[in-house]
Amino acid sequence: MKPIKLSVPHLGGHEKMYVDEAVESTWIVPLGPFVDRFEQSIETYLNTSSVVALSAGTAAIHLGLIMAGVKSGDEVICQSMTFSASCNPIVYLGAHPIFVDSEDETWNISPYYLEEAILDRKKKTGRFPAAIVAVDLYGMPAKMQEISAIASKYGIPVIEDAAEALGSTYQGKMCGTLGLYGALSFNGNKIITTSGGGALVCPDEEADKKVKFLSTQARENKPYYYHTTIGYNYRLSNVSAAIGCAQMEVLPERVARRREIHKIYETALKDIDGIKVHTNPSPDFDSNFWLSTILLDKSIITRTPDELRMFLLERGIETRLLWRPMHMQPVFSDAPYYGEECSERLFANGLCLPSGSILTDDEIRRVTDLIKEAVGNN
């Protein structure tokens, strides 16, 4: 039987045609007509005015932090439970990550501990943190109303890491547009892909221009190379953008399919004692369900998430443990942490299920049948 993967690229149909077009036009360079078109299609989709296509989501977070004014020696608050790319750019800048726990409704940054962290850092260092990185984990929007209220109370800009949440909405607004800056990713396993790429959603035209400038080596407009600031080689290539244009055409279908897959999991697993499918906590939240995830109640289910993962892997099904929180990573062991054990508990009890839009209903049913078998065999 065909192996079932967690999340693989799902072509729309026009990728090859557009890449051929890019190659034939000899625009095999960063920038070019497909980059403009790709940016415009994201702007239309997100109903926003300024999107800059970049070489990675990580690059988008890096430039977002720079644009928000983060400097060497600053402190930046970041949700602990996330992929390391959310916080690595803080360290690239010589700034210091301060990690904050999740709340258990969305699994994203806890507004309560966010405020506690802000006030305690102010007390300890005399300064407020320079920025907040809030993540929409697995596609689930963070509690942005509460987070924004706290952030604006203390005048701290929010970078929304929406790398996993393209197509998700919060209070009817698109994820990626909910902070001052928003980072998107088009890596191979994301909801759509450019083989590798990202984008930064900017607040206005001026910021958009500055991000384009910084991402193309900060070259001033002179006949010779002239630099007044440090630049980066972070722009998306025209060939990647050609793939992105084809993927944008099918994005609404991809989002609809991921949501359908989540629904199948919810229905199939709802009567299994000890398994909870993570779902929208209220109508304010409409996740794209980039990955469908479950929590195992260990008082009922004796298999650990990793044992369940191995059980499924032996039967050709790829699952993945949840993101191991950053405050539990050796590389960040010196970073302050605010919270309790919510993210640790989620990490200990959760599992990501195969969620690629390419999967058929029968394949999802094979996964749920095997989960039932694994749990029944206790």
Ligand SMILES: *Cc1c(COP(=O)(O)O)cnc(C)c1O
């Ligand atoms: C994928 C991802 C990123 C980084 O995106 P790349 O395009 O791989 O650099 C950042 N944050 C989160 C939460 C992600 O899942």
